[in-house]
Amino acid sequence: MAGFLDNFRWPECECIDWSERRNAVASVVAGVLFFTGWWIMIDAAVVYPKPEQMNHAFHTCGVFSTLAFFMINAVSNAQVRGDSYESGCLGRTGARVWLFIGFMLMFGSLIASMWILFGAYVTQNTNVYPGLAVFFQNALIFFSTLIYKFGRTEELWG
């Protein structure tokens, strides 16, 4: 009984070499998530234009998430390890500090969006959709960052 799925294999599709296309698939998935997050926020801003319904300061989370996305993905994994030929303008330690700050901004924005959802919407007994929009924007940008950063392999860069 134990291990009865050990010899199970997914049906093989030989026509497309997925290992070569891994980076492209990861980029496309990350793009879908990132821009869907932004359009959810645009939708909330358009449907709830008054500041009482959605305070315009809540856009800050999404802006910092986006900034963090580009900071995190600006350094390649090779530069953080110190492997690449040219050291870039920051060197290895600078790249690590940059990545650290990027991840801090990303996690900070995610936590802030959760705080906004619960502090400004769920506990206030108002229409909760704008709070959900802020949260989903930042959550989707967070997952997009992870997929774009860790879903691609740098071996395909030759």
Added chain:
Amino acid sequence: MAAQCLAHALVALSFTGAIGLTFLMLGCALEGYGVYWPLFVLVFHMISPIPYFIAKRVTDDSDASSSACQELAYFFTTGIVVSAFGLPIILARVSVIKWGACGLVLAGNAVIFITIQGFFFVFGRGDDFSW
């Protein structure tokens, strides 16, 4: 023979392109709709190939199967495609256009983006036909 194949492909692609634009125009011009805001998605259609061409021009090394620039181009192209679908939905949510018009515009978007992808597939192949 290959040139004839390409000519047939060109005709087929222009047909699907016309169908897509027809859907878009129907979404604007039908009797019950009459608003022309959905035509703004044409801007997204026109700029969608641009990141790919920028990446192709900037990347000189053709040995590598991928590069950071090319992947960033895929990222932004996907974003432009998502935006072309998002805009009509938001216009319908605030009742600038009707949901029926939104549906027609989304169908037109899908057909036009398939046409654009078809252009890249057919004319970007090069001489080798291996995967």
